[in-house]
Amino acid sequence: MPNRPYIVGNWKMNGTRAMLAEARAIDRGAARYPSVRVGVAPPFTLVSAMAEALQTASVGAQDCHAEASGAFTGNVSAPMLGDAGASFVIVGHSERRAMHGETDSMVRAKAEAALAAGLEVIVCVGETEAERDAGQAEAVVTGQVAASLPQGEGIVPRVTVAYEPVWAIGTGRVPSVDDVGAMHRAIRAQLLESYGDEGAIVRILYGGSVNAGNAANLLAADEVGGALVGGASLTADAFLPIVLAAASPDAE
Numbered sequence: 001m002p003n004r005p006y007i008v009g010n011w012k013m014n015g016t017r018a019m020l021a022e023a024r025a026i027d028r029g030a031a032r033y034p035s036v037r038v039g040v041a042p043p044f045t046l047v048s049a050m051a052e053a054l055q056t057a058s059v060g061a062q063d064c065h066a067e068a069s070g071a072f073t074g075n076v077s078a079p080m081l082g083d084a085g086a087s088f089v090i091v092g093h094s095e096r097r098a099m100h101g102e103t104d105s106m107v108r109a110k111a112e113a114a115l116a117a118g119l120e121v122i123v124c125v126g127e128t129e130a131e132r133d134a135g136q137a138e139a140v141v142t143g144q145v146a147a148s149l150p151q152g153e154g155i156v157p158r159v160t161v162a163y164e165p166v167w168a169i170g171t172g173r174v175p176s177v178d179d180v181g182a183m184h185r186a187i188r189a190q191l192l193e194s195y196g197d198e199g200a201i202v203r204i205l206y207g208g209s210v211n212a213g214n215a216a217n218l219l220a221a222d223e224v225g226g227a228l229v230g231g232a233s234l235t236a237d238a239f240l241p242i243v244l245a246a247a248s249p250d251a252e
């Protein structure tokens with residue numbers, strides 16, 4: 001089922017081994033909805049234990065270094081993540097772009113490193129509130145897509161894009177369904193420009209304050225292929241209703 005919706009939890013800097021029980025509960029829930037692909041990205045310290053514990057949901061990381069090894073104290077490389085059991089990496093999250101100065105070209109290098117290590121990537125893009133207010137949201141986001149997307153032979157099936165308006169992350173505010181659809185259409189057009197016809201197969205996730213109450217609406221917007229979920233991914237009780245919202249109507 002290559003086009004099934006993809007619901008990914010980003011645990012950010014949350015979680016110790018005590019939370020593996022929650023991850024197992026998410027995994028059991030994911031097994032009940034085979035029409036949805038589920039992923040969880042815990043902090044680095046939990047990747048290995050979670051990869052061993054989960055059977056249905058895929059396990060990923062929230063960042064990687066662009067180099068495979070070397071004198072980069074405190075960093076973790078893509079091959080190391082693969083070795084720990086990760087199957088995907090989120091790159092270019094707005095918190096990393098803002099707090100760690102990551103530029104589009106750095107994000108692209110990280111994405112290419114992840115793909116070279118055999119992982120899948122989720123490339124995050126999104127405008128700030130000031131950029132939206134200035135009428136620049138679409139230009140900013142499509143510019144980020146164009147400059148952050150990895151390039152290379154045969155990579156497109158392993159690339160996902162996540163549109164996450166910065167002002168919607170962790171705030172409880174979400175764009176209108178029309179605005180989400182308009183942005184996702186613009187991202188699709190850019191994907192087709194960047195990757196040619198293959199750009200049609202790239203999933204575009206929406207992220208930013210997705211929860212059980214708004215998921216069905218947001219997932220129904222044009223060109224939305226799933227969701228990247230922060231706060232509401234930390235417990236099975238909050239996360240599984242979002243997975244259910246993405247499931248085919250005949251799944252339950």
Ligand code: PEP
Nearest residue numbers: 169170207208209230231
């Ligand atoms: C995120 O950080 O990727 C995110 C979407 O967070 P939240 O769901 O908490 O807004």
